[in-house]
Amino acid sequence: MLEQLRRLTRRAQGDGALAPLLRSCHHLVSENGQANVYALALDVMERYRQLPAQRREAFFAALATEFSPEPERVLRTATRYAESPTAERLADLTSAVEPPRQELLRRVNRAPGGTAMLLAMRNDLLGLRKSHPELAAVDADFLHLLTSWFNPGFLRLERVDWQSSAALLEKIIKHEAVHEISGWNDLRRRLQPDRRCYAFFHPQLGDEPLIFVEVALVNDMADAVAPLIESEPDAAAASNARTAVFYSISNCQPGLRGVSLGNFLIKKVADQLKTELPQLKTFCTLSPIPGFARWLAQATDDDLKSEWKGALRRVAAWRQQCSNPQADDLQGANKALREDLQSLCARFLVQESHDKLGDPVARFHLDNGARLERINFAADLSRKGIKQSLGLMVNYLYDIGSVEARHQHFVDNKVSHSMAVKRLLKPRS
Structure with a gap:
């Protein structure tokens, strides 16, 4: 499998569109000046953006081969650490085993729009994983960094309501993955006072939601979804409700697959609802069984x-x-x-x-x-x-x-x- 990646990399080195992108990536990793890092990161992003979709597998193959740790250095530093496990030698070993592509991704992330670009890159990579399982190491580096950058401590929870921006409401309609929103009237019903919608946002992605949850405030645990979506609004229900039913959780960023956000979202929403409506006693879901x-x-x-x-x-x-x-x-x-x-x-x-x-x-x-x-x-x-x-x-x-x-x-x-x-x-x- 590694040989297949090397063949793709050799082909990339002679590709008129891909070779300049790889040169920019090497320059970006080796650059020390902060100002040049921004310029090079923007150049990498633009060249990747213009890269035809069918050539992206060769790009990720190059990340897997040209931006991996040096085996000789890893072996040398590992041997030294095994002989004498000092803190200094552990630091050397940690540096040796970290793939250079992680630093490449970090530097791309520093540029304006870099976070969104990395999510787009990972989405492309995930699409290639089935046919190229040998790209797992590259994906692991993306996931490792994204998990750190999208730590819930960095995210803000925000209620989405009818007063939210039209652009955000359109994204809620677009990304609803459990129970399709058929239009503005359907969305409005889901944002009435006896309903709630909350979303997580990241400071680098502006008004782009990461994940959102829809909640119905009712008296009893729901046993069907149609009444939650189609029933007439009841403004007084929220203040009297004893049960919060989480009936839809939708991820908006495919590039974040594997980054656990939903559990934190549920817990934060439950805490917020409990503060706002202390009479709530039951927190439950009404969930599909897609398998x-x-x-x-x-x-x-x-x-x-x-x-x-x-x-x-x-x-x-x-x-x-x-x-x-x-x-x-x-x-x-x-x-x-x-x-x-x-x-x-x-x-x-x-x-x-x-x-x-x-x-x-x-x-x-x-x-x-x-x-x-x-x-x-x-x-x-x-x-x-x-x-x-x-x-x-x-x-x-x-x-x-x-x-x-x-x-x-x-x-x-x-x-x-x-x-x-x-x-x-x-x-x-």
């Missing part, structure tokens, strides 16, 4: 213990009979089918959430210290909801006092779940 239908389609009798085979076969027979289920099919489903689907979903979430093919939303909330509280049938009857999870949705409960213990529970390869979910883990025969 459920896929897992169900791939599950076989051999994948499940014998006690689950009956439910699996009955659901498979229903899906064969109803190959393209619609909202009416789910609303009219009999009690037995509902129980089978809910039981299989409970089994999926409790027993598969630590697996790479487990549900990503479940993994996110459980790792953040939430408890799997309830599985709701016919909760999302949109086309997307039916396709991904056959209309099921989940409530995750955030009991603020138990978050750390439940996070550790998940780290220990266990899933915190309620008695209601536990009962679903006993399928009917």
Whole structure:
């Protein structure tokens, strides 16, 4: 795999568009004068911006080969440190193992617009990772630096409301990834006094949100999403509400994949809501299960213990009979089918959430210290909801006092779940 990167790098060195970019990168890393650093960083950014998309894989290949640590120096300093592990020799070893491309990225970040450019670069890199897994080391350097620069301590939390700028509101519509916003009227409903929207912002990205969460202020834990989005506004509900339902969390920056922001966002919003509305007692989500239908389609009798085979076969027979289920099919489903689907979903979430093919939303909330509280049938009857999870949705409960213990529970390869979910883990025969 390394040889493939070297071939791409050799090709880049003779490329009329790419070779000047690489020369600028080398100059930027070696430059000592601060004024020249800015100029060179701007030059690197502009040359990358003009680089055709099909040549960017060669650029990242060059980062992987020409801007990596020198093996001889690493071995030499590691040997010296092993012989005498002093602080000075540890510092030498740390310097030797750090890839020069990290300093390249730091210097790009100093220039105006540099942070946004690095996010765009990483987005391009992520698109290449599947076909070029050998670029993992380059991606690890991006992730390492972005995790530091986007530490929640550097971010500001801001409420988004109808008085926010039109440009920001348009971005909320554009980036909503869970429940599509159909237009300005739909957005306005989500910003009424009985609803909340909060976003994280970074000082280098201005009015560009990183991630945002939508909250419904209601009396009880919600079991369907349509009432949260389509119901008439109730101005008095906020002051009387006892439950805050987080029903949508959307990332706006693909280049930040792997940088954990959502958990901090939920905790900060919960703290802010508790301060504003001290009568709130329950903080929970109404979450999609985007991996459920896929897992169900791939599950076989051999994948499940014998006690689950009956439910699996009955659901498979229903899906064969109803190959393209619609909202009416789910609303009219009999009690037995509902129980089978809910039981299989409970089994999926409790027993598969630590697996790479487990549900990503479940993994996110459980790792953040939430408890799997309830599985709701016919909760999302949109086309997307039916396709991904056959209309099921989940409530995750955030009991603020138990978050750390439940996070550790998940780290220990266990899933915190309620008695209601536990009962679903006993399928009917």
